[in-house]
Structure formats: structure tokens, C-alpha cells
Amino acid sequence: MLTTTTLAPPSPALTRSGALARLHDVVVLVRRNLIHIAREPLQLSDVTVQPVLFTLLFVYVFGSGVPIHDGSYKDFAIAGLMLLNLTTSAMGTAVGLISDITTGAIDRFCTLPMWRSAVLVGRSLADLLSSALCIAIVAVTGLAIGWRPDASAGSILAGFAIALLFSYALSWACAALGVVSKGPESAQGVGLIILFPLAIVSNAMVPTAGMPGWLQVIANWNPVSSVTAAVRHLFGNPNPSATISAWPMQHPVLAAVAWSALILAVFAPLAAHLFRQKTTG
Amino acid sequence: MIEADSLTKSFGATKALAGVSFSVPAGSILGMLGPNGAGKTTAVRILTTLAIPDDGQAKVAGHDVVAEAAAVRRSIGVTAQDATIDEALTGRQNLVMVGELSGLKRKAAKSRAAELLTRFDLLEAADRVTKGYSGGMRRRLDLAASLVTRPSVLFLDEPTTGLDPTSRLLMWQVIRGLVSEGTTILLTTQYLEEADELADRIVVIDHGTVIAEGTAAELKRQIGGARLSVTLAEPHPRAVAALTGLVDGDVQVSQDGRRLQAAVRSTSGLGTTVVRALDANGVVVDDVEVRPPSLDDVFFSLTGHGALDLEGETCDLQVLEGVS
Ligand SMILES: Nc1ncnc2c1ncn2[C@@H]1O[C@H](COP(=O)(O)OP(=O)(O)OP(=O)(O)O)[C@@H](O)[C@H]1O
């Protein structure tokens, strides 16, 4: 039975503003999104099973066929695998966001006295945490099969950081994609069409030198290549791209940061704008 | 407490609202009645700051819904037509999250959640993921979520659609309880019975305009007269013709041809007259009833179609004009 209790007088502390309240909303939503990731098998496997699977498949299947001059394929591949996994799982941001919009979760949020953009910020940060888990799993799998970084701890950490920075920027681009997509399935489809070539037409899994000339140009200027080269460089792993004259391959760390900053500068405001438009119909 | 003034809203070529005005005094409950696509949800979305009107203004709890949306959000609770609960979270996690996003400290949000789970008979299922909840449980959790902040104004968009009779009665009981505590409520419904039962005042909308407004009693008085319904032992070709002279307007016949309905002026001896007229034409009558108009009849006479055109039983009533 329903018990009828009398309501206490309206609770105080409902007037809120300022950075602290916004931070609080973000934290609440990060927690909520992490629960989602943990409970949705597909999203969870994107950052747990898939990294292990890809690492083993690529190293043992491709490894034999791709000669790497200054080292083993294994040592070459781990940075690339991190980027491959991060890039393809970025779709999760788009899918998650449009799911929230279509299921009405956003409608609930938007009638609450909260900071609306916390929906986007909270999602991007939760996805950043799952990205961190993803590359940690690639690293552990790599270590287990014999991958070894050859650089100072600081440099290795910088390698991880630069991969995550890019992944974070990419999640804002995917957020924009998610907001304008028709539904979770279409977000998934469109995301795949964009992200898969982005990940593959790069130096992530094979050196670009073997590609046709025109494709080499695209691959060398692909942001994924810059980031992969930067991570290889910082890990002290073989980096065949270092001999390529294209500017990003000569300055991979700078290029990786610049690409990430550019993507973030374009897509964060765009995603926020599209989201605001979508939620005030 | 709620004031809507000439609200309009179009979606492409569809005019969802074509100038809707109404007001809900503090502490009262307004029933907004209308068929599918009438514009009820659109009106609620504007008043709850989820949509911006093309034209017109609205105030909720003294704040403009467009210019002072943030202030409005601090005063309202919303139960949307489609449940907005988070399926990956447990019932308790849902309520705690809503509390926290409304500005409660985690501890306060937790104790408020526990209170509401008890009140809505969800304590047992509180720590299960809501994906497995039944329709009634979802509805209750959704309503609980809209009460977390003890809002002074509550919007309920078809809160009982799809509920079984027991759950509906429980929901009604809760709504009455809220009104008695002084909450102002806007309730949309397709069920005339529900509006009749709960609402202090009713606005009837159809095709984005208010077509009638008043208390249930006033609306019933507005169409006046009474309703005659006759059940025949078996369909008869002369039955409609026999009644035509005795009733006001059209006779509606059910698909099986056995039930006839019409508006009548209630006069003494009407039942006898009806039976005699039918008998004289060789029609065998099982049952005759003359009753005061229900809100269903009001709705029918206002819109020319039943409230539940698509799913209710009025759909098998055809209007036959002067058939002989
Ligand atoms: N986002 C939208 N895009 C396009 N058309 C819309 C949108 N929202 C509502 N409409 C249209 O506006 C009209 C009014 O819809 P609304 O949802 O307000 O009706 P309703 O009274 O709530 O109906 P129901 O009883 O089915 O819930 C309908 O014709 C509907 O198709």
C-alpha cells in the first residue's frame, strides 16, 4: 500500500549557482555514466574485451607480415593499437548521448535546476575514464606478450596523456555527431563510417611508406597518425614515420597537441550549441 | 500558479498549439483533456521549459517560462508522458541522482529517496535495475522522481495511461494526497473519468485550441439533456427510423447493430414511449437506459468524435443520419 506521509516544508539549498554547483552536477553525471558503461555489455566490451582481442589479433596475425626496420612489430604496434581502440570506441559518446536524448533521460535533466551542459561535460569525462581503462588494458596485454617501452617514466606518462587528450577531443566531435543523429543505430552507423577509416588510414597499424602516394599524404596528415607517432616517440618505441618529411611526422608531439586543441576548439562549442538547440525545441 | 496566455507552437506544417490560454490557481488541479495529437504534451513541454513557444507567454510559480526558465525549474516537478527513468540505474539510484541534480547534498538526497521509495511502495524493488520494472512501477518511480524536491507546481502528462485499474486507483489516491498538501497540479489525460474524478476545473483541447472550459458539472450542463441507450435483442432495419422522431440529432449504432445511442430531452415517460415505438415496428428490446450526460458525451458533442476514437469503444459507434 501507499503510505501517506505529510510533506515537510520545502527543502532549503535549492538555490544554487557558481562553479562549485556546476562541478557537483558534472560529478553526479560522471558517476551515472560510469554505471551505464559498466552495465551495458557492448560499451563495456569496447573498452575491455576489444582492446585485448585487437592486440592479440594484430600482433600475431599482422606481426609476421609487416617488417619493422628498427624493432619488432610488437613494439611498433602497441601505440597504434591504443589509438585504434580509442578512435573506434569514441563512437560510444555519440551513441550514449543520442540514447539519452531519445529515451527521455535528457528531458528529465532539463526540467531540473541543474547546469545543462553538465550532460555533455559529464559524458566526455566518463568516456575519458573509460578510455584510460582501455589503453591501460592495451598496455597490460602488450606487456604480457613482450612489448617494452624504452623511455623515462615521465616520457611514458606523457605518451599516455597525449593519447587521452586526443581521445577526449574526439569525444566532443562524437558528441556533436550524436546530437544531430537520428537515433543510436544511425549514430553507430555513421560513427563507424567516419571513425574506422580515420583509424585505419594512418600509421597506427602499418607504416605508411607502403601505401599509394595519394593515400600516404592523407595518412601522414591524419590526426591519428600524428598522435600515434607522438606516442611511439614518447614511449621510445620504433617510429618509422620519423623519416617522413611531412610536417606532422617531423613534429609529432606538437602536431598531436595542435590537432587535439583544434578538434576541441571546433567541436566543444559546436556540440554545446547543437545540444542547446536540440533541448529547447 | 500556472498561467498560459495564447501559446502557439508549430512543428513544420503541424500546428500543435494554435493559441491556448488557461490558468491554474494555487492549490488546485486542472485537468487538460484531449484526444491523441490534441497538443497536450506540447503545452506541458512549454510550461516545463522543455520547449519554447512560437508565440504567447506563460508563467509558472510567478516566473516566465522562457525568460526565467531556471527559476521555473526550481519550482516544478514533471512526470512526462513517456517515463524518463534511467533504465541502467536502480530505482534508488534514479531518485538519488535527481535529488543531487536538484541541489540536494548526497546524504539528503539519499534520505529523501528512501522516503519516496517507501511512500510509493517501491522499497522492495529499490535496489534492482529499473529495466526490469513493470509499467506501473516505472510510472510510480517517475512520479516519485518528480516529487524529490517537494515542488509547489506539478505537471503530470497522462500519468495513468497504460496502468491497470488497481494502479490507476493508487495513482489517483497519491494525486489527491498531493493536492490536499497544497500542490498545484496540471494533469493531462485522455480519460474523461479521470478528469471528472480528480480535476477542479477542466479544459478540453482539440487540434491545438481550447474548445471548452469549466468544472465537470458545468461542462455537462453545457450540452444539457440526457443520453438514451437501447440494446436490442437482435439488429433490426427499422430500429433507427423508429427512434428518429423521439431523439435530438443523430442515432449512433454500434457495429453489431444491437446498441443504439442518442441525445434526448429527458421527459417523463420517455422510456415507455421508446419501447412502444420500437415494439410497434416489431423491434425486440432487451434494455433501455436514460442517464445524465457523462463527460464522454460532452466530449463527443464538442469534437464530433469520441475521446478514444482510436482505441475506445466509441470507435464502433457509427453516426447514421436519418436512415430508414
Ligand atoms: N517534436 C515534434 N515534431 C513534429 N511534430 C510534433 C512534435 N511534437 C508534437 N508534434 C505534433 O504536434 C501535435 C500535438 O502533439 P502532442 O504530443 O502535443 O499531442 P498530445 O495531445 O500530447 O497527444 P497524445 O495524447 O497522443 O499524447 C501532433 O500532431 C504531433 O504529431
Ligand SMILES: [Mg+2]
Ligand atoms: Mg501527449
